[in-house]
Amino acid sequence: MHILITGGAGFIGSHVVRLLVQKYPQYHIFNLDALTYAGNLHNLSDIADAPNYTFLKGDITDEAFLATIFEKHQLEAVIHLAAESHVDRSILNPLEFVKTNVLGTVTLLNVAKQAWKGKVFDTAQTRKGLFYHVSTDEVYGSLEHEGFFTEQTPYSPQSPYSASKAASDHFVRAYHNTYHLPIVLSNCSNNYGQNQFPEKLIPLFIQNIRQNKPLPVYGKGENVRDWLYVIDHARAIDTVFHEGVIGETYNIGGFNEWKNLDLVRLLCQIMDKKLGRQAGESEKLITYVTDRAGHDLRYAIDSSKIKEKLGWEPSLQFEEGLEITVEWYLQNQTWLDEVTSGDYQKFYELQYAGR
Ligand SMILES: NC(=O)c1ccc[n+]([C@@H]2O[C@H](COP(=O)([O-])OP(=O)(O)OC[C@H]3O[C@@H](n4cnc5c(N)ncnc54)[C@H](O)[C@@H]3O)[C@@H](O)[C@H]2O)c1
DSSP states (O other): EEEEETTTSSHHHHHHOOOOOOOHHTSSEEEEOOOOOTGGGGGGGGGTOOOTTEEEEEOOTTTHHHHHHHHHOOOOOEOOOOOOOOHHHHHHHHHHHHHIIIIIIHOOOOOOOHHHOOOOOOOOHHHHTTTEEEEGGGGGGOBSOOOBOOSSOOOOOOOOHHHHHHHHHHHHHHHHHHOOOOOOEEEEEEEETTTTTSSSSHHHHHHHTTTTTTEEETTTTTOEEEEEEEHHHHHHHHHHHOOTTTTEEEEEEEEEEEEHHHHHHHHHHHHHHHHTTTTTTGGEEEEEEEEOOTTOOOBOOOHHHHHHHOOOOSSSHEEEEHHHHHHHHHHOOOHHHTTTTTTHHHHHHHHTTOO
């Protein structure tokens, strides 16, 4: 089977590409990525020469390009991860998010629908003809201190990022309902792990602690997120792609809620040990900064459906996963130096200067 994975040079996508390339030699994986500031081919240097892997540089909003690659490579299934993914950037430039996340997804849906028209795929059995859309729990909005997001929770996106992802989810379901395109969706909680671009909380703070720079915590650090190790998310995507019921949605999460401030303190403790600092030293770097506009209070995913129906569950405890993650960033300074140059630096200055 020829599978197109979009956004495969990014954080989660690179783990999904690696997993499928290594686990399924019978598949050919085509990784389509525009290589924006968030995409980095070094994430996949270990599998770049695998015989069942091809990288294609291109943009999901480019319909002619997509039609050409579907035809040329006879693409038979899609796992769609390409997106603009950082909430802070969406607040600065919402249109960029509409363009990639909404227009890009609809363009990809159109091209897949067109390319597979008239083909007889037994999708439920073979997964050929399947469009798998990878989404986020942020589409559900914000929770108070109680309760969980289930697959039935009504959408209530609160940031330009989550609004654009919600719109893309609706389009994917609309293509199933209107054109009978076989689809599956999953909505996952916050991911952490190796290869995450260092504008996101965990890698940014590891960098800052190491360099003795301030740790800018939004508001009072009260916001709660549910954290999942990225390789567990990649395993869940593999499971949903192969076993998910056509037309259905699966929530993916770790039942692992952390207040931002508690998470930062845990990170400081791990870093103190790793860097041979006195206990409590790194915590002194915590500084409280003006809260993010429209900051959602709490996300918490009920992932019992994927556990009960498809048998997936996280493999790592958070403390264990965080240790592995910290160790990886400490061992991969070259990767960090490389991705924190160029455009990203300019954005960084704009956002964080003076904090
Ligand atoms: N990171 C998380 O915690 C999280 C949680 C749940 C869901 N998700 C979803 O998973 C997906 C991947 O997230 P991530 O954190 O790996 O993001 P990321 O920003 O690290 O990677 C996104 C990738 O998409 C590529 N891309 C962006 N615009 C493109 C375009 N127009 N055409 C082709 N490629 C383009 C980028 O170059 C990059 O490689 C996204 O759809 C995101 O909404 C992320």
